[in-house]
Amino acid sequence: MIMLGDFDFGVIVTALPYLWDGMQLSLLLTGLAAVGSIFLGTLLALMRLSSIRLFQWIGAIWVNFFRSLPLLLVIFWFYFLVPLIVQGQVDAFESALIGFVLFEAAYFCEIMRSGIQSISRGQAWSGYALGLKYSQTMRYVVLPQAFRNMLPILLTQTIILFQDTSLVFVVGLADFMTSAVTVAQRDSRLVELYVFAALVYFVMCYFASLSVKILQKKMHK
Amino acid sequence: MNYNWNWGILFEEPYFDWLVSGVEWTLFVSAVAWIIAFSLGSIVGVARTVDSVPIRAVATAYVELFRNIPLIVQMFLWFYVVPEMVPDDWGRWMKRDMPFPEATSAIFCLGTYTASRVAEQVRAGIESIPVGQRAAGLAMGLTTVQVYRYLLVPVGYRIIVPPLTSEFLTIFKNSSLALTIGVAELLYQARQIENYTFQGFEAFTSVTLIYLVLTMIVVALMVSVEEKTKIPGYGIQKDK
Numbered sequence: 001m002i003m004l005g006d007f008d009f010g011v012i013v014t015a016l017p018y019l020w021d022g023m024q025l026s027l028l029l030t031g032l033a034a035v036g037s038i039f040l041g042t043l044l045a046l047m048r049l050s051s052i053r054l055f056q057w058i059g060a061i062w063v064n065f066f067r068s069l070p071l072l073l074v075i076f077w078f079y080f081l082v083p084l085i086v087q088g089q090v091d092a093f094e095s096a097l098i099g100f101v102l103f104e105a106a107y108f109c110e111i112m113r114s115g116i117q118s119i120s121r122g123q124a125w126s127g128y129a130l131g132l133k134y135s136q137t138m139r140y141v142v143l144p145q146a147f148r149n150m151l152p153i154l155l156t157q158t159i160i161l162f163q164d165t166s167l168v169f170v171v172g173l174a175d176f177m178t179s180a181v182t183v184a185q186r187d188s189r190l191v192e193l194y195v196f197a198a199l200v201y202f203v204m205c206y207f208a209s210l211s212v213k214i215l216q217k218k219m220h221k
Numbered sequence: 222m223n224y225n226w227n228w229g230i231l232f233e234e235p236y237f238d239w240l241v242s243g244v245e246w247t248l249f250v251s252a253v254a255w256i257i258a259f260s261l262g263s264i265v266g267v268a269r270t271v272d273s274v275p276i277r278a279v280a281t282a283y284v285e286l287f288r289n290i291p292l293i294v295q296m297f298l299w300f301y302v303v304p305e306m307v308p309d310d311w312g313r314w315m316k317r318d319m320p321f322p323e324a325t326s327a328i329f330c331l332g333t334y335t336a337s338r339v340a341e342q343v344r345a346g347i348e349s350i351p352v353g354q355r356a357a358g359l360a361m362g363l364t365t366v367q368v369y370r371y372l373l374v375p376v377g378y379r380i381i382v383p384p385l386t387s388e389f390l391t392i393f394k395n396s397s398l399a400l401t402i403g404v405a406e407l408l409y410q411a412r413q414i415e416n417y418t419f420q421g422f423e424a425f426t427s428v429t430l431i432y433l434v435l436t437m438i439v440v441a442l443m444v445s446v447e448e449k450t451k452i453p454g455y456g457i458q459k460d461k
Contacts, residue, residue: 205289
């Protein structure tokens with residue numbers, strides 16, 4: 001049985017620069033994937049709400065398809081099979097990023113859809129009445145309000161996305177999780193490194209979601 | 222694209238058996254983990270709504286702890302760290318004699334993690350019942366336990382059947398993470414077929430279809446349960 005006193009903190013201290021590199025990759029992947037999937041998710045939401053049947057179908061199939069699959073499966077698909085399709089080397093980071101964007105877009109789509117639906121119809125009608133086109137109405141009237149209303153939920157989903165990036169461990173991309181496992185196995189210090197990794201993720205996600213809660217309270221004032 | 226298609230390989234021995242056993246493990250791990258998630262989640266969820274401050278604090282701590290650590294890290298904690306942190310005798314038993322150490326760890330991991338999510342749904346369900354009902358129950362002379370037993374819990378659960386469906390689907394999808402500690406579930410088998418035969422397209426396509434079909438079956442089953450259990454006039458906004 002390992003007590004706290006037996007913990008070898010030295011291992012963690014020595015590994016900190018390496019782990020920090022991993023964390024930077026995790027954060028970069030989270031940031032890019034969040035921007036990409038919020039953009040794509042918004043497009044999908046507009047498709048689901050459009051009056052054109054074909055667009056509705058594409059949006060609905062996309063969302064239901066990706067929400068039925070484990071993220072891990074999507075990561076494998078892109079890691080193993082995209083290089084085959086494009087006939088060449090694809091960077092593990094890029095293939096993971098593509099997988100994350102396509103997958104998470106399905107979840108962001110549903111958030112944006114309820115965001116757009118929360119804006120009263122009158123807003124869009126007054127836009128049209130002022131002579132704005134559909135794209136202008138969306139761009140200047142509906143979407144800014146939808147984003148504002150949904151900001152806390154979008155941020156919460158981004159925290160989930162940050163946790164999900166740890167899954168790139170399975171394709172060996174050197175994010176924070178993979179770095180922690182690498183050090184753990186190299187130094188045979190599984191307990192220290194895994195507990196440390198859990199602690200780091202916990203502190204980051206806990207305070208991030210706490211900030212979201214505070215933001216939410218401020219918005220409702 | 223140069224690729225030798227060979228869909229028949231999926232039906233050859235031993236690959237077909239691998240897929241079947243993968244499906245079995247996925248269903249088994251998800252089902253047992255769901256039992257833990259549902260029972261533990263119910264207790265934690267109810268505990269978050271009671272008046273006692275310390276009980277509420279413990280339940281909140283549980284939810285925050287499990288919700289803010291990525292599942293894959295929790296998998297590693299259960300499999301590699303827990304046997305080292307318990308008394309030596311237990312640790313030795315877990316490492317040497319515990320049946321199916323990987324699957325057991327995965328089940329506890331998925332069960333306790335999903336319990337935190339179920340707890341949030343249970344809490345939301347109970348909190349969505351108007352306060353007046355609890356007050357009415359107490360005014361009629363029911364004890365707090367009876368108010369929960371006959372009023373809040375039965376009504377609350379019927380309200381949250383739809384979100385619980387998606388929690389069940391989540392546990393089923395998350396069970397794929399068990400492959401990181403070596404449980405031979407469905408996705409694990411797909412990778413194994415890919416490694417042995419280089420027929421990655423076929424392996425991953427078949428597994429994708431299996432996941433889609435299983436999801437559709439679960440959704441269809443739950444739609445009928447939702448129909449049977451729904452209370453007219455009640456309901457949290459459906460997330461669909």
